[in-house]
């Protein structure tokens with residue numbers, strides 16, 4: 111069972127997967143709290159065009175992914191103001207990018223295989239260089255989110271109040287989307303563009319239903335994310351089925367019962383939880399003001 | 403006021419309501435006469451909205467009897483007009499004022515509903531009654547809160563209801579708009595002889611038009627004229643903690659626990 | 662140009678494209694109004710698993726998509742009163758079924774090309790049989806949508822009032838999702854799973870920026886998707902790039918034009934009116 115770990119590509123997959131699982135779980139928590147899960151999905155789809163374009167130009171897909179997702183995240187934060195509108199604006203950009211991706215791939219030979227690996231991930235194709243790159247980028251992402259995490263959370267719960275306290279709400283929102291774009295770029299290596307949701311949203315969506323305190327939720331999300339990834343690689347490495355299938359199945363398989371069991375206390379409870387959060391958080395913020 | 407021999411439009415006897423295993427309303431008994439203007443007061447979570455939903459037939463009592471317009475409440479009655487609380491409309495909502503008001507007339511019917519003269523006239527009539535004809539073709543989402551509220555009242559009026567249930571129609575309106583809306587509702591009450599049940603947080607803007615107050619707290623209730631109900635002994639009993647009432651300059655101020 | 666119209670596959674492509682465009686334009690209006698863009702996206706991805714699963718058991722991809730999206734629609738409807746704001750639930754289901762699709766694909770390995778066809782559309786391989794199925798579903802969807810028109814509109818905007826007036830809000834929401842599932846399945850045939858958004862959401866979103874009248878918006882929405890589809894197919898037959906690329910580019914172009922028109926037409930004019938001047942304002946149009 112564990113014999114697969116003697117192969118270097120499995121080791122690479124394991125290390126890159128672990129880094130990605132941690133970063134995605136942390137960023138995913140904020141994504142959910144901000145109600146931006148659709149943007150998360152859209153950004154990953156947009157990455158498809160970038161990856162396809164990179165393939166066409168003969169460079170590593172990760173660069174194309176980063177260029178496209180970051181550009182798109184800026185466009186999204188400029189375009190949409192209200193949630194409903196934002197979803198649609200995001201969706202339009204997403205669809206157009208996918209169309210571009212198709213165009214790029216159709217210009218490239220080996221159309222189907224390339225599309226497949228971009229869309230569904232080829233974790234066993236991760237090289238040592240990729241691991242280093244993922245590690246560095248992941249570290250930067252974690253540091254930045256550690257710095258902006260608290261005001262970001264505050265502005266997610268009560269944007270107006272945060273603004274009066276001097277939190278640059280809009281700028282934070284845009285920076286956050288860029289962080290998400292970068293997270294998606296590295297996550298794609300593991301699960302592919304279409305399945306990013308499983309690692310980005312899955313762990314936090316489950317954690318948020320189990321504990322209400324932000325730090326605990328993030329911590330639990332990291333544990334879940336790591337567990338899905340490790341188990342997924344282990345199962346995928348020992349069977350003919352793809353790793354990304356196992357990761358999505360685990361992510362969903364844990365989420366579903368948790369979601370169903372917490373159904374009765376559904377919206378009221380979570381709304382209350384958020385209220386509590388926002389109070390603690392504004393308390394924190396005011397304390398910080400005093401300290402400053 | 404109305405003669406006492408008329409059959410009450412709303413009658414509750416020993417009603418208990420449970421939601422999610424919790425008792426929300428306990429042992430409520432009251433009767434309301436046709437044409438009365440009743441204001442429902444009480445802190446958040448007191449069960450005001452639950453009470454209204456009970457009257458609309460959206461929830462069933464755990465025990466006791468509820469009669470509205472002489473029968474057990476059932477959804478779909480065109481004799482009741484309803485405007486729920488906290489409705490926030492997307493400012494990009496792609497419909498006109500007229501379309502929203504029209505829902506009150508035939509929004510629940512199947513089929514596409516061809517435009518007709520009589521339909522248009524009925525809608526215009528209701529719009530006129532709330533002084534909102536000029537808002538008919540404006541994008542609904544971009545109207546101000548007070549303007550939206552008038553149109554929603556017009557919507558509730560379209561079926562010629564005998565009972566108008568308005569959940570916090572004055573919330574988020576400034577004083578001028580509040581007076582506008584109160585005057586409008588009062589006009590409807592007087593000219594149509596409709597019964598009004600209106601949830602509010604402050605009785606003062608409504609004092610001129612209120613017949614009786616239904617005060618709810620902790621699942622209990624008291625009903626009567628403002629003078630009778632808004633007293634220290636009454637509210638202290640309802641809240642279960644000391645409450646002070648200041649009645650001065652023709653206005654009520656309730657001070658205490660969690661008012 | 663006219664010559665190629667003689668080919669069967671070209672005729673089929675135009676027929677299927679036109680029918681799907683009309684359906685999507687109509688149903689899309691409600692998708693946007695109800696804020697269910699994400700649900701639409703999820704259904705299309707679920708269709709992907711369906712299409713690949715169908716290949717496993719030897720059924721046609723359209724049949725597989727019907728089964729999967731319908732089941733998903735019922736499930737999603739049962740989960741919540743209305744689906745808007747349930748992005749997380751939708752997204753979780755979405756990623757799971759995509760994973761399932763990957764599994765099917767890995768079992769049925771020789772079909773990577775087929776999978777790409779499902780993902781990006783394969784309008785040029787539409788058979789006359791498919792056209793018949795698409796036409797049948799189209800008629801069914803349009804008739805049912807017309808019957809449900811008023812209550813769905815009502816329930817989308819004011820669910821509480823609609824419920825009090827006796828509209829079966831929850832059941833309507835499921836029914837609408839079922840119609841959406843059918844529409845998605847046929848739209849996938851034309852533009853593919855990944856681009857269903859282009860036909861089902863983008864034209865309607867553009868139309869809703871241009872007018873506040875429901876029927877006018879529906880008409881404009883249908884026109885946009887029809888024009889984009891027909892023109893996109895025509896370009897694809899003349900040029901060398903994929904049809905779905907042209908279709909997506911055209912609908913996106915319409916959307917951004919609508920966005921600009923909307924912005925230029927001073928959108929806030931009603932809100933800024935001072936209170937007393939309401940009386941003297943002529944009926945706006």
Ligand SMILES: Nc1ncnc2c1ncn2[C@@H]1O[C@H](COP(=O)(O)OP(=O)(O)O)[C@@H](O)[C@H]1O
Pocket residue numbers: 378421422424426444445446447448449450451452453
């Ligand atoms: N569907 C429900 N399930 C369980 N509890 C509910 C439900 N709806 C309301 N409640 C509870 O009933 C109480 C009264 O609510 P509500 O009638 O909305 O209060 P009000 O309108 O007076 O502010 C609240 O404590 C609320 O949490």
Ligand SMILES: [Mg+2]
Pocket residue numbers: 450451452487569
């Ligand atoms: Mg209430």
